[in-house]
Each structure stands twice: as structure tokens, then as C-alpha cells.
Amino acid sequence: MIYIKNVLLNEQRTNILIDGNRISAIGADVKQPAQATVIDGTNRVAFPTFANVHTHATMTLFRGFGDDHDLGDWLNNWIWPNERNLNPEIIYWGAKLAAVEMIKSGTTACADMYFFPTDVARAFEDCGIRAMVSNSYVSFNAEMAAGVRKSIEELEPTIEEWNKSHQLTQITINVHASNTVDDDSLRLASEFCARHNTLYHIHMNETQAEIDTCMERFGCRPYEHLEQLGIMEQCGSRLIGAHSLHLSDNEIAILAKYHANVVHNPNSNLKLASGHQFLYNELRDAGVNVTLGTDGCSSSNNLDMIEAAKVMSLLQKGWRKDPLALPATEVLKVATANGYKALRLDGGEIAVGKLADLMLVDLDNLAFVPNNNSISNLIYAAHGDAVNTVICNGAIVMQDRHVKGEEETIREARRVVNQLITIRP
Ligand SMILES: [Zn+2]
Incomplete structure (x- = not known):
């Protein structure tokens, strides 16, 4: 007691x-x-305490590495060549560094998207806080799609055993984004999500370029595409759409219809110049559960949810030219209770x-x-x-x-x- x-x-x-x-x-x-x-x-x-609903914990080790470059240069020349060095030991200490920073700034739950999920989970458990963890899947070609299929198959026995025997951490399913993963893999992950009653965590509608590509390839916007694939219906309230920054009215209606969750990452969106007009009022009024995240330390440079909450509130006031927009009491609820709800935890x-x-x-x-x-x-x-x-x-x-x-x-x-x-x- x-x-x-x-x-x-x-x-x-x-x-x-x-x-x-x-x-x-x-x-x-x-x-x-x-x-x-x-x-x-x-x-x-x-x-x-806060729920950081979208982060890449181990990327804390990349803090300050390759800042102020464009996304393509940063990924191709700074991050991806070094990520080849990742191993369970690096992952563990990187995730633990993130967990310590989270605790020190009042966060006790997060949704993580990276690699070696059981090593990330061990780091969070050793620190005594909650984390939803998974591999992040990407497939640009048939060979990579086959790799995703194999990796999801290999996760089957692990998830059953892990989720039954662990209280603070749970293994979930993450797919990188609707434009970096093929449709079959997106659906395979969605079936996995339904079969194991786990979260489906995905980057969505982060940049205008992503919307344009989807329109060119499929003639519709990303959430409309997920709906057509049956993923919105299959995942429902288990779906966590990170960023969800550029949304049409129809996409907001789709999110509301299937009780999906979205995560605003204001610092990351500003730093990567993805945009700043997050549609908080519109999502809230439609009944969508809006949560808050920092994204990884590569794009937010810290995991401080107090800072993220302040920036979220100020951005709403600023772009709406409305000082009454998103008051402190409401953004605190977004960062705590709404986040816990998205992670299906009875707290916040x-x-x-x-x-x-x-x-x-x-x-x-x-x-x-x-x-x-x-x-x-x-x-x-x-x-x-x-x-x-x-x-x-x-x-x-x-x-x-x-x-x-x-x-x-x-x-x-x-x-x-x-x-x-x-x-x-
Ligand atoms: Zn992210």
C-alpha cells in the first residue's frame, strides 16, 4: 500500500x-x-501520468544526429546505414535510456514502433513502466513483402506467450505506413491484429506527398484506401494512426465510424515541416479519440510530454486565431486519459x-x-x-x-x- x-x-x-x-x-x-x-x-x-502514444524509443540514441536535413537525405545517408548495426543489446540500452527519460518527465505508458520488440519490452519492464511494442514493417518490393510475411508468422508464438505472461508490456503489430507497405502485408497485419486482439499502429497522412502518392496509385486518400482494404473495419478501435495531419472530411468520418485513434505529434510535424494545422476540433467533434505523442528523438529531440502538450495547445490557438482553442485542462486529458484509452489501459x-x-x-x-x-x-x-x-x-x-x-x-x-x-x- x-x-x-x-x-x-x-x-x-x-x-x-x-x-x-x-x-x-x-x-x-x-x-x-x-x-x-x-x-x-x-x-x-x-x-x-502521460501516455506517449507514438514514439520510437531506441532512436533516442540518434538524438541530435543529422538534424536540419531533408527527410530523404537524413534517412538514406544518416539513419539507415547506421541502423544496420542494430542488435538486441543496442536496442535494450536505447529503449532503457528512453524509458528513464519518460519517467523523469512523467510518462508511464507508450506505444513504440521499432525493431527487436521483446528487447524493447524488457527495457521498459526493467524500469517498471508500460509499453506497447512491435516490429516496424516496411515492404518496397516482393522480396521485402515475403520478409514481412515470414516475420509476422514468426511473431505468432511469441505474442501468445508474451501477452499472457506480461502485465506492463504487450506485443502489438506495427506497419510503417500505407505508402511504404504493400496491400497484402497491410491486410496480413490487420488479420494478425484481429486474431490476437492487439493494437495496429501505423504512420498515416503525415505529409502532403503521401496523400498525393495515394491519390495517384489508388485514386483515393490513405484512410479511404485502408477502408477499402477492410482494415478500418477489422481493426476498429485497435487502430492507432500516428500523425493523421492532413485529413479530408470523409477521412475524419471514417475514423469516427470505426472508433479509431489518432496521435498528434506536434514537435515532429513542425521540425520536419510536415504541416501544422492538425484538425483537433474537427476530430474531437466527430467523436474521434485524439491522443498525443512525441515521435522519436530524431524528430522531436526529447520525450517530454509536457512540452508536446504545450506546443499542441499553442498550435491550435495560433493557426485557428482563437485563444480559446484547446485549453490546458483539455490538452492534459488528451495527453493522459485519451492516450490510456487508445492503449486500452484503465488509467490516465x-x-x-x-x-x-x-x-x-x-x-x-x-x-x-x-x-x-x-x-x-x-x-x-x-x-x-x-x-x-x-x-x-x-x-x-x-x-x-x-x-x-x-x-x-x-x-x-x-x-x-x-x-x-x-x-x-
Ligand atoms: Zn514516427
Whole structure:
């Protein structure tokens, strides 16, 4: 049991009791059980923790490598030649570096898209936070499509065994994007998703060029193409469409019809100049579950969901010329409860019965001085370093800003990056 005493929650002083992996009681009159671990919340404010619904954790090792180049140059000359060096050890320490950064900025759940999924999962489990992980499939030709088929077949026994025996991490299915994967592989992955009741995580509608290519090849837009392939219907609320930046009215209607989820990645979209007019109001009003992500550290350079939430809110206000657009309370819900919903986790809010995933933020951090409104301070003033304590699944994973094993993780990340990055253009 964990008893958080006298903490600020929704601008009121209260106590929070955690029993097992759930929040069991909240209230000023909730008494301290004799056997509980006690956290003094006097100088803290409690918030739900974030779900980073689209990221590439191990790419944290590429932070600052090849910035300010165009996408083709960056992929062909900087990233892909070095990714040939990836192995389970590099993947593990890269993912663990990401997990430590996530914890330090208040994130306890993510959807990851990369390679060696069980090694990524091990890294997150060792840090005590949640991750939905998978291989990322790409197929530009028949040989690569055959490789995708073989890899999905090989995943069959692993997913059954892993998902039954692990609580914090789950293996899902990821396909890179509708324009980088052939139709048969897209459908094969969708069948896999339905058969194993797992998430289907895919980059969608990220750039205008992707829309144009789809129009040329199929005479329709990317989500319309997925609908024609039967994938929207088959995956339904299991589908997570990362980016979903350039959408038509019909595509928004398709997303709503099948209860699909989208992930806005504002920092990545801005840095790669993909666009900035994310259709938040339109998606929300149609009933689509909108979530937030950072994307990988190659395109956002950090995994700080507080920063991503601020940028998302400011972008909506800016391009709509509307200061009332996406207020702090609403973007906090997008980054927490909506994300948890997309990942099919019963958390993302501090309420009795919910998963005990929450953070305590330091009221002495200058972003909270004065504390006229704690949600405003969190979204508009703070950075990840305001987070003092993080609890995930009823266990303390960071206290007083220290994450268990972080020194070793930093040391090992510095070591393996020399094995990963051997070609510097
Ligand atoms: Zn991505």
C-alpha cells in the first residue's frame, strides 16, 4: 500500500491511497493504514501520468544526429546505414535510456514502433513502466513483402506467450505506413491484429506527398484506401494512426465510424515541416479519440510530454486565431486519459478504481510559483524536470527525481552509441 498524505489534487488538499496496482481511496478523511509506505504530499501536486502514444524509443540514441536535413537525405545517408548495426543489446540500452527519460518527465505508458520488440519490452519492464511494442514493417518490393510475411508468422508464438505472461508490456503489430507497405502485408497485419486482439499502429497522412502518392496509385486518400482494404473495419478501435495531419472530411468520418485513434505529434510535424494545422476540433467533434505523442528523438529531440502538450495547445490557438482553442485542462486529458484509452489501459486519471499511474510535481519548482492554477502551470510553464515522484502500476518508479539504475543506463547508452553510429556523413 502507498499512502500519499496531504497532496494537492484539483486545487484541494487530500490523501490518496493505493492498494495493489489500483487507486483505492481519495479524500481528506482517508486515514493512513499502519502498514502503508507514506509519501508526504505537502509540497506536491498530483497529476495523472502521460501516455506517449507514438514514439520510437531506441532512436533516442540518434538524438541530435543529422538534424536540419531533408527527410530523404537524413534517412538514406544518416539513419539507415547506421541502423544496420542494430542488435538486441543496442536496442535494450536505447529503449532503457528512453524509458528513464519518460519517467523523469512523467510518462508511464507508450506505444513504440521499432525493431527487436521483446528487447524493447524488457527495457521498459526493467524500469517498471508500460509499453506497447512491435516490429516496424516496411515492404518496397516482393522480396521485402515475403520478409514481412515470414516475420509476422514468426511473431505468432511469441505474442501468445508474451501477452499472457506480461502485465506492463504487450506485443502489438506495427506497419510503417500505407505508402511504404504493400496491400497484402497491410491486410496480413490487420488479420494478425484481429486474431490476437492487439493494437495496429501505423504512420498515416503525415505529409502532403503521401496523400498525393495515394491519390495517384489508388485514386483515393490513405484512410479511404485502408477502408477499402477492410482494415478500418477489422481493426476498429485497435487502430492507432500516428500523425493523421492532413485529413479530408470523409477521412475524419471514417475514423469516427470505426472508433479509431489518432496521435498528434506536434514537435515532429513542425521540425520536419510536415504541416501544422492538425484538425483537433474537427476530430474531437466527430467523436474521434485524439491522443498525443512525441515521435522519436530524431524528430522531436526529447520525450517530454509536457512540452508536446504545450506546443499542441499553442498550435491550435495560433493557426485557428482563437485563444480559446484547446485549453490546458483539455490538452492534459488528451495527453493522459485519451492516450490510456487508445492503449486500452484503465488509467490516465486519478480516480478510485483506476490503475495507480500518477505523478507528484514539485510546488517549489519555479513554474509553480505562484500556484494560481496548477494545470495552467503544468502545461504552459513547466518542463519535465518539475516531476518529482512517479508511480506506475502501484509501484514507485521515481522518487525525488531518482530512477533506479539511471546511472548504469546513461553509462551503457554512451557505450552502445559508438557501436550504433559508425557512419557520419
Ligand atoms: Zn514516427
